Amino acid sequence: QKEVEQNSGPLSVPEGAIASLNCTYSDRGSQSFFWYRQYSGKSPELIMFIYSNGDKEDGRFTAQLNKASQYVSLLIRDSQPSDSATYLCAVSGPPGGYQKVTFGIGTKLQVIP
Amino acid sequence: DTEVTQTPKHLVMGMTNKKSLKCEQHMGHRAMYWYKQKAKKPPELMFVYSYEKLSINESVPSRFSPECPNSSLLNLHLHALQPEDSALYLCASSPGGFSNQPQHFGDGTRLSIL
Numbered sequence: 001q002k003e004v005e006q007n008s009g010p011l012s013v014p015e016g017a018i019a020s021l022n023c024t025y026s027d028r029g030s031q032s033f034f035w036y037r038q039y040s041g042k043s044p045e046l047i048m049f050i051y052s053n054g055d056k057e058d059g060r061f062t063a064q065l066n067k068a069s070q071y072v073s074l075l076i077r078d079s080q081p082s083d084s085a086t087y088l089c090a091v092s093g094p095p096g097g098y099q100k101v102t103f104g105i106g107t108k109l110q111v112i113p
Numbered sequence: 114d115t116e117v118t119q120t121p122k123h124l125v126m127g128m129t130n131k132k133s134l135k136c137e138q139h140m141g142h143r144a145m146y147w148y149k150q151k152a153k154k155p156p157e158l159m160f161v162y163s164y165e166k167l168s169i170n171e172s173v174p175s176r177f178s179p180e181c182p183n184s185s186l187l188n189l190h191l192h193a194l195q196p197e198d199s200a201l202y203l204c205a206s207s208p209g210g211f212s213n214q215p216q217h218f219g220d221g222t223r224l225s226i227l
Contacts, residue, residue, distance in 0.1 A: 031213055032214075034215055034216075042220070042221075043203055043218040043219060043220050043221045044203070044218050046216070046217060051213065088155060092213060100161065101158070104155060105154070106155060
């Protein structure tokens with residue numbers, strides 16, 4: 001049983017601060033990692049994906065992957081109130097085949113003005 | 114607005130009704146997915162179609178029946194649903210059926226069973 005663990009939060013950060021969202025996974029064979037943002041009552045929106053160890057940056061967002069520690073994180077710089085949402089970590093297995101993506105429960109982020 | 118379009122946005126139906134949810138994408142993606150999401154829970158995979166063939170059925174009850182008429186369209190036929198089936202139903206697509214490709218979600222259909 002593949003597991004993806006996230007702290008459900010809420011994680012509260014002041015506006016302008018760095019928000020750090022963390023995720024661990026159980027399957028060492030996992031190869032692809034995704035971060036989705038979901039506003040209340042809305043559908044998940046893809047923010048970042050990362051396949052290789054290290055950092056991947058896109059604007060205010062940085063995804064970090066450490067396969068040895070089975071750990072993936074999302075950093076949000078200069079947090080804005082509009083970033084307040086639930087952030088879902090999703091993990092999938094090796095490329096090839098129709099393996100499904102496993103979602104974590106999501107971390108609720110609150111950015112305080 | 115997303116590039117995956119789902120209709121209707123809201124649906125209320127009785128337990129004896131038959132209805133269908135529709136999903137359409139024009140990104141040329143060859144894999145399409147149905148998820149069910151309850152409040153404060155992550156999306157739960159129901160079905161995967163890859164190149165118009167059903168490739169994954171997550172042991173979903175037969176009262177849910179998927180259909181993929183072509184590579185752009187995905188339907189979910191509903192019959193004799195139960196109150197616990199009330200949820201947000203999400204459609205997603207990805208370029209192919211492989212797990213390393215990110216999925217893009219539609220806005221969802223919020224389903225209420227009376």
